[in-house]
Amino acid sequence: xxxxxxxxxxxxxxxxxxxxxxxxxxxxxxxxxxxxxxxxxxxxxxxxxxxxxxxxxxxxxxxxxxxxxxxxxxxxxxxxxxxxxxxxxxxxxxxxxxxxxxxxxxxxxxxxxxxxxxxxxxxxxxxxxxxxxxxxxxxxxxxxxxxxxxxxxxxxxxxxxxxxxxxxxxxxxxxxxxxxxxxxxxxxxxxxxxxxxxxxxxxxxxxxxxxxxxxxxxxxxxxxxxxxxxxxxxxxxxxxxxxxxxxxxxxxxxxxxxxxxxxxxxxxxxxxxxxxxxxxxxxxxxxxxxxxxxxxxxxxxxxxxxxxxxxxxxxxxxx
Amino acid sequence: xxxxxxxxxxxxxxxxxxxxxxxxxxxxxxxxxxxxxxxxxxxxxxxxxxxxxxxxxxxxxxxxxxxxxxxxxxxxxxxxxxxxxxxxxxxxxxxxxxxxxxxxxxxxxxxxxxxxxxxxxxxxxxxxxxxxxxxxxxxxxxxxxxxxxxxxxxxxxxxxxxxxxxxxxxxxxxxxxxxxxxxxxxxxxxxxxxxxxxxxxxxxxxxxxxxxxxxxxxxxxxxxxxxxxxxxxxxxxxxxxxxxxxxxxxxxxxxxxxxxxxxxxxxx
Numbered sequence: 282x283x284x285x286x287x288x289x290x291x292x293x294x295x296x297x298x299x300x301x302x303x304x305x306x307x308x309x310x311x312x313x314x315x316x317x318x319x320x321x322x323x324x325x326x327x328x329x330x331x332x333x334x335x336x337x338x339x340x341x342x343x344x345x346x347x348x349x350x351x352x353x354x355x356x357x358x359x360x361x362x363x364x365x366x367x368x369x370x371x372x373x374x375x376x377x378x379x380x381x382x383x384x385x386x387x388x389x390x391x392x393x394x395x396x397x398x399x400x401x402x403x404x405x406x407x408x409x410x411x412x413x414x415x416x417x418x419x420x421x422x423x424x425x426x427x428x429x430x431x432x433x434x435x436x437x438x439x440x441x442x443x444x445x446x447x448x449x450x451x452x453x454x455x456x457x458x459x460x461x462x463x464x465x466x467x468x469x470x471x472x473x474x475x476x477x478x479x480x481x482x483x484x485x486x487x488x489x490x491x492x493x494x495x496x497x498x499x500x501x502x503x504x505x506x507x508x509x510x511x512x513x514x515x516x517x518x519x520x521x522x523x524x525x526x527x528x529x530x531x532x533x534x535x536x537x538x539x540x541x542x543x544x545x546x547x548x549x550x551x552x553x554x555x556x557x558x559x560x561x562x563x564x565x566x567x568x569x570x571x572x573x574x575x576x577x578x579x580x581x582x583x584x585x586x587x588x589x590x591x592x593x594x595x596x597x598x599x600x
Numbered sequence: 601x602x603x604x605x606x607x608x609x610x611x612x613x614x615x616x617x618x619x620x621x622x623x624x625x626x627x628x629x630x631x632x633x634x635x636x637x638x639x640x641x642x643x644x645x646x647x648x649x650x651x652x653x654x655x656x657x658x659x660x661x662x663x664x665x666x667x668x669x670x671x672x673x674x675x676x677x678x679x680x681x682x683x684x685x686x687x688x689x690x691x692x693x694x695x696x697x698x699x700x701x702x703x704x705x706x707x708x709x710x711x712x713x714x715x716x717x718x719x720x721x722x723x724x725x726x727x728x729x730x731x732x733x734x735x736x737x738x739x740x741x742x743x744x745x746x747x748x749x750x751x752x753x754x755x756x757x758x759x760x761x762x763x764x765x766x767x768x769x770x771x772x773x774x775x776x777x778x779x780x781x782x783x784x785x786x787x788x789x790x791x792x793x794x795x796x797x798x799x800x801x802x803x804x805x806x807x808x809x810x811x812x813x814x815x816x817x818x819x820x821x822x823x824x825x826x827x828x829x830x831x832x833x834x835x836x837x838x839x840x841x842x843x844x845x846x847x848x849x850x851x852x853x854x855x856x857x858x859x860x861x862x863x864x865x866x867x868x
Contacts, residue, residue, distance in 0.1 A: 312866040349709040352865060369711050377709040382701035387636035392629060399625050400711045402618060423636075443711070 300324040300360075301447055301478045302348055307357035309343055309502075317343040318354070319502035325447070330469060330479045332489035335499035336598050341482050344499065345449055348480065349377055361447060373401055376445035378436050380452050386425025390416055390435050393424060394442055401443030413468050414438035415461060429456040437465060447478045454488060466492055486590040496590075500598045510590060517593020518562070530566035533584040534559055536577045546572045562588070619713065626712070626720035631727050634690055644689060645732055648682030652736045655801065657743045665803050668833050671744035676756065676827040677800040678736055680820060683729030683760045684767050684795065688787045690728065691721045692771025700780035718768070726764045730757055748831075755830040763823045766846050769853035770819075776860035794820050804836075819849045 302325040309318040318340045325331055335341045346352050347359045350366030364371040384393070394411075398404035411417055414434045419427065424435065433456055440448055450469070454462045469492055472479055483489055489496055489510065496513045498506040506516050518529045529550075536559050543552035548565030563569040566585060574580060635641050656674030663670045698704040707717060733756060740746035770790070778786045795801060797811055798820025804812055815821035822845035825835045829842075 311868075312863070346868075351705060351709055352868065369713060372709065372711040375709070375711075377706060379702055379706050379709070381703060381706065383697075384701070384703055384706075385633050385698075387633045388629060392632075396625060396629055397710060399622055439706070449709075 299327075301327055301329075302361045302480075303359075304344060304347060304354075305358040305360070307344070307347060307354045307359065309340075309347065309352075310355045317502055318347075320357075321499070321502060321504055322357075323497055323504060323507075325478050325480055327478060328473050328476045329494050330473045330481060330492050332481045332483060332493035332496045333499060334483070334486070334489055334496055334594060339499045339598075340502040341499055342451075343502075345451065345480065345482060349375070349449055373443065374446045376440040376443055376448045378440035378448075378450045378453055380455070381436065384424055384432070384436065386423060388424055389421055390424060390427070390438075391420040393435060394420075394438055397439045397442040401445075403444060404442055405444040410438050410441060413441055415464050430458060430461050433457055434461065434465070437468075441472075445477070448472060448480070450479060450481045452483055452485075453481065454483075454485065462488075486594060490590045498594065498597050506597050511587075513597075514588050514590055514593045517590075517596045518588045529562060529564055529588055531586045531588055532561040532563060532566060532569065532573070533582070533586070534561075534573070534580050535582045536573070536580045538573075538577050538580075542576065543573075546576075558582075619716075622713065623716045623719055626716045627723040630694075630720040631724040634694075634724055634728070640689065640693075641728075644686045644728055645682070645735065648678050648685065648732050649735050649739070651681070651801070652678040653739065656736075657739065661744070665805075666834065668831065669744065669746060671740050672746045672748065672831060673803065673828065673833065675736055675740045675746060675748070676831055676833075677824045679729070679733045679756055679760055680763065680798075680824045680827060681795050681800045682732030682736070683725065683764060684820060685791060686728035686732070687722075687725040687764050687767035688771045688774070688791050689784075690725045690771075691768045692774040692787055693783055694721060695772060695775035696778065696780045696783040699775060718772075722764050722768045725768060726761045729760045729764060733757060733760060752831055756827055759823065759827050759830065763819075763826075763846070766819045766823075766850040766853065769850050769857060772857045773853050773860065776857055776864060794818055797821075798824060800824055816845065817849075819846055822846050822849075 304321055304323050307318050307321045308316070310316050321340065321344060323344070333341050333345065343352075347354055348361060348366060350359075350361075350368070350372060353359075353367065359366060361371050362374055366372060366375070388396075391407075394407065394416075398407065398410070404410075405413070411420060414437045416431075416434055416438055419431055422431075424432065427435065433453070437450075437453060440450065453469070454465055457465065466488070469479055469481070473494070481489070481492060493510060496506075496508065496510055497504055498513065506513055508516065515529065535557055538559070540552050540554060543549055543559065543561055546561075546563075546569050548563040548569040550562050550564060552559065552561045554560075561569065561573075570585070652674055656671045656678065660670040665673045695704070698707075704717075708714065733753075737746075737748065737753060737756075741748065771787075774783060774786055774790070797807070798804070798815055798818040799807065800820055804815055804821065804825075807815075822842040825837065826839060826842045829835050829839055
């Protein structure tokens with residue numbers, strides 16, 4: 282387990298790659314009239330980690346529940362491995378991790394794992410499962426006696442119990458410490474490396490940025506943005522008002538230069554000063570930096586960053 | 601790696617043995633889990649045992665109802681009382697809890713056959729029923745010298761196991777209709793009056809006539825009459841009428857459960 286984040290190996294997808302799972306023009310309207318999904322379509326491919334992002338009430342859970350076979354759409358088709366997820370046989374190739382209020386507390390960790398392993402004809406070997414979820418040493422403990430992080434890891438193991446080809450993870454690293462979070466990320470990456478597909482919902486955008494091959498942003502029941510993390514960040518920046526989206530960088534520093542001067546520097550698209558910290562976004566960061574450093578020799582605390590996924594997300598979902 | 605052929609794994613043959621093993625595992629762990637939950641197991645087993653001790657053995661010592669020793673009469677009725685408690689709290693309470701925490705959703709998203717879940721809960725309730733029967737029978741024999749033959753004991757156990765089904769259905773209805781926080785209270789409000797009015801605490805003949813008529817609607821009445829009949833106690837109504845009463849109750853409960861479940865599905 283490396284302490285440094287491994288960069289994602291972008292696996293190129295051929296245009297004709299068959300979809301492992303798909304939602305096709307899904308409309309879902311609840312009995313009380315609420316329209317949860319509005320002509321939504323998405324596809325998941327072999328060996329992909331896809332992060333589904335969206336504000337609360339956007340329709341993420343509804344979309345994922347349809348894929349899990351827990352409900353049926355009002356119109357449109359849900360396919361998993363070219364079959365209906367509402368059939369139990371289709372779910373022999375899926376694993377699910379949900380955010381639970383509670384799980385049965387008076388069963389031991391190994392009992393939970395073995396119960397779920399027993400549903401599948403070809404489950405993951407018990408020792409591998411324990412190692413994959415980092416449950417060594419706590420297998421004999423009652424679920425109710427576990428810490429929050431240990432409970433999360435047990436639920437993760439339950440999702441992997443059947444060695445599934447399609448894994449749904451809902452907020453998988455909530456409550457985990459840094460080491461456990463990195464370990465789970467490594468495990469999720471290895472799932473994708475072995476050709477499995479992972480659909481991840483998370484509010485923790487750094488996680489989506491770090492893990493996902495592709496991000497799908499949903500709001501008000503529709504897909505509003507789809508692409509690699511870099512593409513989504515650019516699109517978000519474009520939505521936020523940057524004139525071009527190509528190499529947008531955020532420059533932070535402490536400087537006395539007034540806003541009017543900053544805006545006149547070539548490449549600068551926005552500049553704002555908040556509590557002594559100046560924040561500049563620029564499409565030509567190197568040129569901007571040369572100018573900035575020349576203008577103010579006393580400039581300090583310089584940081585140059587890519588736009589945050591958070592800002593892109595907020596920009597995209599603000600309407 | 602991504603060029604690995606997108607071959608679908610050979611459709612696994614869901615052999616009968618594999619499915620049977622799932623059912624057994626599910627039932628086994630549901631029972632173990634309930635047994636380990638002391639708050640549940642001690643109450644569900646303890647209350648009927650204590651009630652039998654007081655009302656069947658300590659009070660009414662040596663008295664008879666008709667030709668039968670009170671202690672033996674109460675053996676039949678408290679066997680039913682115990683099993684009904686296990687069914688309503690174990691199945692109804694358990695389902696209500698698992699519905700509210702999302703655990704049921706996780707199970708439904710897994711390849712577990714849904715029937716395995718329900719059968720496991722029924723078997724656990726039946727197992728608790730059998731434990732209760734065995735304890736009160738032992739008490740009856742040792743304290744009040746109740747004479748009970750092995751066939752009578754076996755028939756009582758068999759009736760209790762089969763009788764779990766209507767109460768399991770009632771438990772499911774309660775879990776589907778009642779919000780989780782209210783479930784224990786609602787279960788008690790149904791369980792205790794239904795037991796009393798069914799003649800489980802006092803012989804039905806001691807209750808006012810209009811209550812005796814009302815008891816015809818109650819599954820507790822029908823089941824306890826069936827158990828008393830196997831003890832050769834002259835009961836009102838034929839065995840068929842009691843079986844029909846239980847069947848009717850079960851069908852009504854299943855109907856309500858189906859409607860409640862559909863409504864839940866449409867709203868989630």
